[in-house]
Amino acid sequence: MSRHPAPDELLLDYAAGTLPGGPALAVALHVALDPSSQRTVDRLNAVGGALLEREPVPDFGEKDATALDQVLARLDEVPVESPPAAADRRHSTFGWAPAPLVPHLRPGMDWRRVMGKFDEIRLDLPGDFHRVSLLRLEAGRGLPEHKHAGYEYTVVLQGGYTDETGNYGVGDFAVGPGAQRHEPIADPGEPCIALIVVENPIVLTGPWGRWLNPLVSRGWI
Amino acid sequence: MLSADEAADLIEAIATRQDRAAFARLFQHFAPRVKAFIVRGGADPEAAQEVAQEALIMVWRKAASFDRTKASAATWVFTIARNKRIDHLRRNNRPAIDTDDWLTVFAPEDGDADKSVLAGQTYTRVKALLGGLSADQLVVIEKAFFEDKTHTAIAEELKLPLGTVKSRIRLALGRLREALERDES
Numbered sequence: 001m002s003r004h005p006a007p008d009e010l011l012l013d014y015a016a017g018t019l020p021g022g023p024a025l026a027v028a029l030h031v032a033l034d035p036s037s038q039r040t041v042d043r044l045n046a047v048g049g050a051l052l053e054r055e056p057v058p059d060f061g062e063k064d065a066t067a068l069d070q071v072l073a074r075l076d077e078v079p080v081e082s083p084p085a086a087a088d089r090r091h092s093t094f095g096w097a098p099a100p101l102v103p104h105l106r107p108g109m110d111w112r113r114v115m116g117k118f119d120e121i122r123l124d125l126p127g128d129f130h131r132v133s134l135l136r137l138e139a140g141r142g143l144p145e146h147k148h149a150g151y152e153y154t155v156v157l158q159g160g161y162t163d164e165t166g167n168y169g170v171g172d173f174a175v176g177p178g179a180q181r182h183e184p185i186a187d188p189g190e191p192c193i194a195l196i197v198v199e200n201p202i203v204l205t206g207p208w209g210r211w212l213n214p215l216v217s218r219g220w221i
Numbered sequence: 222m223l224s225a226d227e228a229a230d231l232i233e234a235i236a237t238r239q240d241r242a243a244f245a246r247l248f249q250h251f252a253p254r255v256k257a258f259i260v261r262g263g264a265d266p267e268a269a270q271e272v273a274q275e276a277l278i279m280v281w282r283k284a285a286s287f288d289r290t291k292a293s294a295a296t297w298v299f300t301i302a303r304n305k306r307i308d309h310l311r312r313n314n315r316p317a318i319d320t321d322d323w324l325t326v327f328a329p330e331d332g333d334a335d336k337s338v339l340a341g342q343t344y345t346r347v348k349a350l351l352g353g354l355s356a357d358q359l360v361v362i363e364k365a366f367f368e369d370k371t372h373t374a375i376a377e378e379l380k381l382p383l384g385t386v387k388s389r390i391r392l393a394l395g396r397l398r399e400a401l402e403r404d405e406s
Contacts, residue, residue: 009372009390016365017303018374021311042292043343043397048303048366049296050348057253068248071274072241078278080239083286127311 004172005037006030015044022130022197025123026153026173028100029195033155033171096158096193111136118143131198137161137186144183150199152176159192161185223250225345228294235284247294248277255302262306262369276305293344306369343401350400358393361386 006014006027013019014027031037091097091105104123111119119136137143139159153175160169163184168174176182186192223231223246231247234240252273259269279301287297351359364375376386 007387008394009387012362012365012390012394013371015303016369017307018365018369018371040394040398043347043401044394045292045300046296046344046347047351047362047397048299049293049344050351051363051366052251052254052258052299052302053295053348054351055254055257057257060249060253064249064253067252067270067274068245071248071277072245074278075241075244075281078282080235080284081282081286 004166004168004174005034006173007175008040010175011037011040012044015041015048020130021125021128022132023151023153025100025104025125025132026155026195026197029098029155029157030171030173032098032100033157034173037173098157101157101195115144117141129199133196133198135194135196137184137192137194139186139188139191142183142185152199153195153197155195157193157195159190160187161192161194162187223247225293225295229287229289232280232284232287232294232297233289235281236287244277244281247280251280251295251298252277255298258299258302258367259306259309261367264306264309268309272305272309273302276302279305296344310369346401347397350397353400354393354396358389358396361389362393365390 010019010023010027011031014024014031019027031041090099091102094101094105097105104125105121109121111121114120118138118141121134123132123134125132134157135143137159154168154173156168156170156172158170160167160172161184162168163182165174165176165182167187169187228247228250231240231243234243235247255276256266256269256273259272260266264272276298280298283301287294292300351362354362360379361372361375364370364378365372370378372386372390373383375381376383379386
């Protein structure tokens with residue numbers, strides 16, 4: 001059981017399918033790592049099923065019958081697929097990546113050093129306005145102090161970190177409006193890897209911030 | 222009408238022997254419901270019809286992945302319809318990664334056999350419990366699922382403070398969770 005689960009209202013948005021791509025990916029990774037949140041989502045899916053079942057519908061009419069015939073005709077070309085092997089869906093290079101992340105890790109993607117402080121892999125989620133990144137922080141290292149103009153979602157995938165709000169380990173989820181500044185520090189041990197989804201550009205608040213912020217806002221760093 | 226057991230039998234009939242008659246019965250039951258669900262999300266009826274057909278074709282394709290011990294037929298069809306709705310909404314942008322790949326229908330392997338029988342029953346219980354929610358709680362849950370609105374958008378629409386919507390969601394989920402856990406223990 002994780003100490004920092006995603007809040008219920010976010011799990012609801014996820015199960016209902018209303019989250020934009022970035023936050024949906026963050027919740028998907030959290031759910032993959034957190035059996036308790038997985039159970040909540042299973043239940044919410046059952047709520048969706050129950051609501052679908054009680055949806056009032058008109059009688060199945062002639063038009064519907066025509067639609068059914070069209071679909072039946074198409075089925076000849078649609079094989080019934082064998083169930084996916086429960087086998088390892090782990091990524092060959094990034095073994096820490098939970099299954100829902102794997103399709104996003106395209107061949108050739110690799111860590112890129114940013115400001116000499118941490119490593120980043122920027123993910124491209126089509127049609128989403130969030131900035132979605134994997135960050136890697138060596139043990140004991142901190143991210144530059146920053147705040148956000150919008151919401152920030154974080155899921156820890158390896159190691160852990162500590163900031164003003166607590167200690168976060170694998171599977172833990174953090175979401176916050178960005179008004180508060182924070183300065184996460186990676187815990188001792190293996191490097192901390194996390195998915196970070198940011199609604200709006202980050203604003204650096206340290207002494208170099210005013211020089212670096214224009215670069216951040218242009219997406220260069 | 223189609224009982225939960227009958228619906229599960231029909232999906233299994235597709236999986237084991239590509240039973241087209243079974244598919245037709247599922248289609249008759251679920252296609253209009255999925256269409257209504259998509260229309261409520263704001264799509265026009267034509268587009269909704271198309272999405273519903275695609276969802277039902279997915280039911281055929283993925284029938285062998287259905288596991289009645291993990292979810293009811295209605296729950297499973299809901300997750301497929303929801304993913305199709307997401308794909309439909311994103312198609313206007315750029316081709317997205319197939320939602321099936323990352324918006325998991327359920328945990329692939331949880332190995333938790335004890336819970337499996339109960340998981341199938343969850344749906345029936347949830348259905349009964351939905352009737353036990355207050356109107357305030359139910360409206361928030363319905364808007365999230367059927368009107369394609371995040372909790373933030375629901376707060377705006379109902380002209381309620383965000384905190385009120387969050388607490389209604391938590392109360393509703395708390396009630397569901399409590400009652401379901403009582404059953405399971």
